[in-house]
Every structure is written in C-alpha cells, then in structure tokens.
Amino acid sequence: MSHRxxxxxxxxxxxxxxxxxxxxxxxxxIGLCSIGxxxxxxxxxxxxxxxxxxxxxxxxxxxxxxxxxxxxxNIWWKFALVYFILAFLWISTTPIMCRSLICFDREYVAIVxxxxxxxxxxxxxITKTVLLRRKKI
Numbered sequence: 001m002s003h004r005x006x007x008x009x010x011x012x013x014x015x016x017x018x019x020x021x022x023x024x025x026x027x028x029x030i031g032l033c034s035i036g037x038x039x040x041x042x043x044x045x046x047x048x049x050x051x052x053x054x055x056x057x058x059x060x061x062x063x064x065x066x067x068x069x070x071x072x073x074n075i076w077w078k079f080a081l082v083y084f085i086l087a088f089l090w091i092s093t094t095p096i097m098c099r100s101l102i103c104f105d106r107e108y109v110a111i112v113x114x115x116x117x118x119x120x121x122x123x124x125x126i127t128k129t130v131l132l133r134r135k136k137i
Contacts (some may be wrong), residue, residue, distance in 0.1 A: 003073040004066065011062050014055055021052045050091050050110030057118040058084075068125070071132065076124050083120070087113040 065073050094109045 003070040003077075006077075007062055007066050007073070011059065011066070014059050014062065018052060018055050018059070021049075021055070025049055025052070050094075050106040051088075053107060053110040054087060054091065054114040054117070057114040057121075061118065061121045064121075064125075072125055072128050075128055076121060079120065079124060083117060087117065 061076075065076065090113060091106055091110050094104060094106045097105050
C-alpha cells in the first residue's frame with residue numbers, strides 16, 4: 001500500500017474521530033441527553049475534549065505529508081506509531097482536574113503532547129530534507 005493511500009485513510013479516520021469527538025463533547029446539542037438531566041456521557045466528555053486538542057496537530061501533519069515524498073513518511077511512520085500509543089496512555093491516565101499549584105490536567109497534557117508531536121514531526125522533516133540534500137551534492 002502506498003504512503004498516499006495510508007495517509008488518505010488516516011486523514012479520513014482522524015476527521016471521523018474529530019467529528020465523533022465534537023458530537024460527544026456536547027451530547028445535549030445532538031439529543032443524547034434530556035435537557036436539565038445529568039448526562040451519562042459526561043465521563044466521555046472528559047476524555048474526548050483532550051483527545052480533540054491533540055488530534056488537530058496530527059491532522060495538520062498528515063495533510064503536510066500528503067505533499068511530501070514517501071522517504072519522509074517511512075521515517076515519520078515509525079515515530080508516529082510509538083507516539084500515538086504513548087500519548088493516548090499519557091492523556092487517559094492523567095487526572096481530569098487538579099487543584100494544586102503545579103497542575104497537569106488532561107487538557108494541558110493533551111495540548112503539550114500535540115505541540116510536542118508537531119515539533120518532533122517538523123524536526124523529522126527538516127532533518128530528512130537536510131540529509132537528502134547532502135546526498136545529492
């Protein structure tokens with residue numbers, strides 16, 4: 001399977017997850033809960049909101065890789081597989097809210113993991129670009 005097919009599939013999956021996550025973030029708006037009644041989906045809200053924060057950089061990087069060569073994708077893919085698993089575990093095991101002075105709640109951890117993913121992905125792209133240019137010279 002070519003890297004463009006894999007990337008296209010991932011873009012579709014992440015876009016679907018983003019749509020499902022947005023709908024689960026606001027269950028009252030789509031009719032999952034009665035108005036004025038406590039919704040059983042509140043616990044789902046506390047997991048989807050941080051995951052949505054971390055999906056935005058992933059979607060940006062995947063769209064960027066659609067325009068790059070498969071040489072970039074092959075290196076990045078190995079990093080991404082490990083990173084997705086570790087980021088999901090880190091976000092899901094972080095407390096929902098905390099009241100201490102130094103606080104790491106799910107939203108903060110999701111934003112940090114998304115930005116970290118974006119930075120490392122750009123480092124991979126830049127490094128591979130420099131290495132490919134040196135080989136051509």
